[in-house]
Amino acid sequence: MSSFYTSLSGLNAAQTDLNVTSNNIANVGTNGFKSSNVEFADVISSSLYQAGNSVVGQGTRTKSISQEFTQGSVQSTGQSLDLMVNDQGFFVTKAAGTGSQVNFTRDGAFKLNANTDNVTDSAGNELQVLPVDQLGNVTATGSAAMRTLHVPETNGTAKATSEIDLSMTFPSDAAAPTDTTFSPTDAKSYNGATSTTVYDSAGNAIPATVYYVHTQSLTTNSDGTKSGTSQWVAHTYVGDQEVFPAGTTTAPTLTFDTNGTLTSPTGVQTYGAVTPTGASGPLAISFNYGTATQEGAFALQTVQSSQNGNTVGQLSDLTVGDDGVVSATYSDGSSLKLGAVALANFTNPSGLHQSGSTNWQATGASGAAQIGAAGTNGLGTVSQGELEMSNVDLTSELVNLISAQRDFQANSKAIDTDKQMLESIIQVV
Known part of the structure; x- marks a missing residue:
């Protein structure tokens, strides 16, 4: 019966491989998605007193499912709040409210919340920035310095014409x-x-x-x-x-x-x-x-x-530089530096915990988030008007799909053979 359970572990492995591959294919159009690879390890059951050349394997098990954090393809949109990280780094978002969970993402499709004038992702999580002076110089770094990117719709003070x-x-x-x-x-x-x-x-x-x-x-x-x-x-x-x-x-x-x-x-x-x-x-x-x-x-x-009078300036343009500095321009000619987009890096990105919607969260395996400005300490630059697409290689995934199917069929055949042998033995008896 051990061969039955050995082949059953192979079936489970093939099913896991199929599930991972299917998930990759399903997210080929998801912004910022990172493809996953499943790794397997053999199972050996032996004792200290058993000769090494007589050990028979007991099947396979899933060793890990890791993600590939390679750069995805680029899609140009021309939208001022569509952002992309070139090379290393994650955008940092946070749900509204004190003590909320911090998320890390490569999906830079952001928008301006009409009710709060805060920049958010599609789920309402708020994009985090670092403080800057009016020259655009970052004045503080680290997670404690982050704040929500707020874009005032107006700027300046109205003056009555005299x-x-x-x-x-x-x-x-x-x-x-x-x-x-x-x-x-x-x-x-x-x-x-x-x-x-x-x-x-x-x-x-x-x-x-x-x-x-x-x-x-x-x-x-x-x-x-x-x-x-x-x-x-x-x-x-x-x-x-x-x-x-x-x-x-x-x-x-x-x-x-x-x-x-x-x-x-x-x-x-x-x-x-x-x-x-x-x-x-x-x-x-x-x-x-x-x-x-x-x-x-x-x-x-x-x-x-x-x-000699003027109204308050209305927001007319929003620009994000390669260094992540966000600048707002108003109809009265005034401008404001609103902050520098905060980027996070990790010692081991593969250790991040996936939380859905192309968000990740830090774990002990990933190490603590290292927060900084774009273009510093190994962090990539920021592109405005562009989005990072999925890094899924559809051709490779289709090949993996066929391989998983063949593995499943082979292990099914082994189980069927084991069944036939068992039936033959019972008939002899």
Whole structure:
């Protein structure tokens, strides 16, 4: 009967080999997956008093199932939070909350959590980074220094607009509008308009529009010379509210002499405060037309327009360098260094415990995680917009599949032969 159990151990070994191979094939498309190899050892049962040349093997057993941590193929995605470790190292993730389990992975498919603005994997585990200064230099290393990568959606402080500078060119030969009663909804009641975006104290964007009405032209003398003044009335709206110079209730008049020089108003003109619809509070804005001119047969045009308010910067770009430093850029031109992607290495990666979803956990066999920044202490660099695919060699796995099948068939045949021999003996008896 010993041959039966010997062949049975062979069947179990072939089944294990088949299971491992099947798992490798099933994960050929899994990001960051590492293929496994099964190793077997023979089983010998003997005593000290038994001659060495008379020992008969008792079958086989599974010695170990180890993983191959070779680099997988590269898939380019162009996504800012798709990351890949080149060469040695694992990304470090951690479930939200104090004391949560730390995981290590080669799968760099991360995303921004819309509720927390933290970078997480598909299971919600948060990507860990090391602190950096604003030059991108890592200021601390080791597991105690790690923190979750948080990407603020906004940056900076909103500032309410208090002054607008308008550099305008007015046409000297412009005719008066055909409709004599001004209305911002009647394009025939004004010659042209300019619009500038201003901001309230909360950073809300509000349009500031000035409508220009030509009310008086220069006088043409009999000798062809010009005399008198040219005048333009500037109707100013902040949002849906018309504003006037402080202390008045009439729109100001811009006056030009025969040389096209602005003679009135000069300098900064302060307007009364208004609270347009959608604003968080009143806006008191000053206007400066100091560089406005009037020239020949040109159309009304804005040469330059500026205002001194700003909204908070909105996240516009996220970049990750080869050194793993994460930089956020905002719409107001500001930028932040958010941290350096933490990488982990192990003395014996094959000793890591697989916990599913291409995550591993440290064990006594693997040794403690050695945490550092990309490109230091033997750790690889980080690529943005790329993912590491499975390192499964499908051709080799199909060959292993055939081999496992043949092993299974051979051991099945040995069991069948043992059965036939036993039946023959029983018949003789």
